[in-house]
Amino acid sequence: MADRTWYVGNNWVGAYLLDTGDGLILIDTTMQPQVYLVFEAIRKLGFDPADIRLILISHMHYDHLGGVRPLQEASGAKVMISREDWAFMTARPDMIFASGYPLGAFEPDAFYNDDAPVVLGDRSVRTMLTPGHTPGTTSFFFEAGGHLCGLHGGVGLNTLGDAFLAKAGLPVTARDDYLAAMLKAREIPVEITLGSHPAQVGMMDKVGQIRPGHNPFLDPAVWPRLIDGRIAQVRALMGEAA
Numbered sequence: 475m476a477d478r479t480w481y482v483g484n485n486w487v488g489a490y491l492l493d494t495g496d497g498l499i500l501i502d503t504t505m506q507p508q509v510y511l512v513f514e515a516i517r518k519l520g521f522d523p524a525d526i527r528l529i530l531i532s533h534m535h536y537d538h539l540g541g542v543r544p545l546q547e548a549s550g551a552k553v554m555i556s557r558e559d560w561a562f563m564t565a566r567p568d569m570i571f572a573s574g575y576p577l578g579a580f581e582p583d584a585f586y587n588d589d590a591p592v593v594l595g596d597r598s599v600r601t602m603l604t605p606g607h608t609p610g611t612t613s614f615f616f617e618a619g620g621h622l623c624g625l626h627g628g629v630g631l632n633t634l635g636d637a638f639l640a641k642a643g644l645p646v647t648a649r650d651d652y653l654a655a656m657l658k659a660r661e662i663p664v665e666i667t668l669g670s671h672p673a674q675v676g677m678m679d680k681v682g683q684i685r686p687g688h689n690p691f692l693d694p695a696v697w698p699r700l701i702d703g704r705i706a707q708v709r710a711l712m713g714e715a716a
């Protein structure tokens with residue numbers, strides 16, 4: 475994806491590996507039944523999954539944190555999630571949507587602080603609380619090879635309809651929170667957009683365009699296009715003119 479930054483997810487949900495020179499950072503873990511693909515991708519890159527020092531979770535849904543337990547057991551990595559999502563998932567484990575799948579329990583080692591980036595080795599990851607998809611959805615921004623990478627932690631509006639919010643016991647103002655956070659994220663000049671799901675930004679279609687000296691994922695137009703699309707969708711959901 476970028477300098478010392480790799481995609482290690484599957485073809486449906488993303489996971490990203492950062493080499494820090496002092497161990498590895500893994501952002502998201504995919505689902506537990508598919509986590510062997512994360513292990514395999516890390517090994518194919520020439521790294522040892524045991525060298526993961528930090529696991530950063532974008533949000534509390536099963537497809538992002540399902541692999542935490544086996545990855546943590548293999549590496550002893552510290553696990554970070556937002557305080558808001560940890561509170562919600564412990565109060566409402568049904569909202570993890572793990573039904574029918576195995577999900578190993580885990581405890582976070584730390585919560586994000588948007589005023590203090592996550593630092594390991596020579597890498598620094600800035601977090602931004604971008605709630606709406608879940609109460610504590612977190613986005614990540616970091617430099618790689620002189621370019622700014624951005625990963626919006628969860629853009630789906632499937633959790634913001636009236637019926638879903640009522641079932642989840644969440645206020646309809648979650649939509650306002652989503653819009654406010656999108657407007658804030660829109661200001662970040664992301665050059666390389668990492669999809670929390672690759673289809674959000676057509677990542678899989680660009681794999682064949684990778685050439686020496688040409689990174690098809692380096693495109694500053696992608697981030698504002700992704701964010702603007704979701705801003706229009708939430709405004710429509712809120713009954714506002716787009």
Ligand SMILES: [Zn+2]
Nearest residue numbers: 533535607628
């Ligand atoms: Zn989700």
